[in-house]
Every structure is written in C-alpha cells, then in structure tokens.
Amino acid sequence: MDAASLDIVGAGLRQATRRPRVPVVRMTAVGALQGALLGILAAVFVTLVAQTTLTSFAVVLWGFVYGLIVGTLWGLFRALFRNRPDTVTTEIHPTRYELRCPSDELSVAQTLLAKASDDDVRVEQDTTAVHEHRDAA
Template sequence: MRPDQVSVVPSSVIASASSFENAQRTVDYLRSYGMDSGSMSIVGAELRQVRKRPRVPVVKLTAAGALHGAVLGLLAGVFVTLVAETTLTGLVVVIWGLVYGGLLGTLWGLFRGLIRNRPEVEITEVVPTRYEVRCPVEELSVARTLLADASDVDDGRVEREVIADAPHEERDAA
C-alpha cells in the first residue's frame, strides 16, 4: 500500500516483530499459504525519536573526492584534447587533467569531511521500536490459525509473537 493511500478495510493486528525483516518474513509465510499480500500491511509502532551524529571518516570522504576529481579531470583532459588546439601533446593534457582534477577533488572531499563531521551537527529521525503485521478482519481467523501452526514448527523461517491484546472473535462476542 502506498503511503498516501488510506485503508478503507478495518484491519487487526495479527503479529508483532522487532524488525522489519521479521515482519516481512511473517507476511511471506502467510502469503505462501495463499493469503493475499495486498490485503496485509506492515505498520511501524511505538515510534521514538533518535538523534544521530553523522560520522563518515574524513579520510574516506577525501579519498572519494580525489577519485571523483581525477575521473572528472581525466574526462576534461580528453575533451580538451579532442576539441582544442594546444601546444602540448594529447597525453600531457590528459595527465594534467587527471592530476589537477585529483588535487581539486581531494581538497573538495577534505573540506566536505571537515564540515560534515562537526560536533554540533545532529540528525533526528523517527523510528519504530516494533512492527505490526495487520490484515483485514475477515481474514483474521485464517491468519491466526496459520501463525499458531507456524509456532509449532521450528524451521527458523518465522520469528514473531502473536499479540495477546489483539481482538479475538470469542472475546468480542462475549
């Protein structure tokens, strides 16, 4: 389901997982037994804010900048060799382009690394602590039966716990 779509079918929580991969495995397991994956959804729950400091080593950014600059300088040298008339040979122009591009790229990467890794820069993200697998109310009993059968099988594919406070038909009828 796309993020801008609103679900018109009431859904119930059938399973909870600590990671998105485990929730996806749950959906894959249910889908392998014939449930429609389009009707199921994975929803992040218990959201919390996390502050992270972006840490990319300055050396890594400098090396990447040098590599990108060298490639751009090489391309510029080839372009100048093909288009312009110079007193230098084509090989010398290409080598100068490579060297100057590498130097400029190194400086660019160094400054980028120094600016990016400032101590006062923090990134704030909202991340879920768990993921809920939801399905329409009409398919709830089928999904619960499949998940109950999966808990008896220890094949390592399915790791989840059925939420105890999810609505049950027996409790709701009473």
C-alpha cells in the same frame, strides 16, 4: 486471505538520533578519485578541440594532476563540513510491528502466524481482533 486486507503497523515508536559519520580520509580519497577522472575527461576534451604546444600525453597528465588536487580539496572540505558536531539526524524507529486484519479473517491470520513461529520467527501470540471499516471506494 487477501494481502490487501492486511496492515503492518509499526508500534512502540522511539526517536533515535545519530550523527552521520563518514571518515574524512575516505571522503577525501573519493573526492580525489572523482577529481582525477574529471580532470582526465577535461584533458581529453582539450586535446580533441584545442591546439596546444604540449603533447596529448602531457595535457592528459596535467588534467589528471589538477583534477586530483581540486578533487582532494573538494572532498576534504565536504568531509569537514559533513562531519560537523552540530549535524544530527533524527529518525523514528518502531520497536515492534503489529499485523492487523479484519476480524472475519482472524482465524486464517492466526494459522499463518503459527506456521511462521515454527520457522524461527519471533511472533507474539497476542491476537486481538481489530474492527475496522474499510471503504470500498
């Protein structure tokens, strides 16, 4: 049986709406971490390129602190904006799947489905042959 001749089709479609919820604390913490790392990276660049009166450690420390503050605020505002009550994601999910094959390969498909149902897979035994014309183009 050729796998290209099989079609798996979602049937019984239903529309599901969900509100994307990411905890504000988590997004704020991730933003703080990213900001701190970016601040350290910028501070290392400044210590390599610019001449300052501060020691390299002080520049890296200030870069870490400023990056942490900016990242925390950025993550907080992203979390508050993302978790608004009017943001809704709509998705379409099938309630079941149908396996379709040409009618001349129906007996092979029924045999394979019978073996699959023995392996603790829920298989409905509704075997209706679907007649389709497949273009060879």
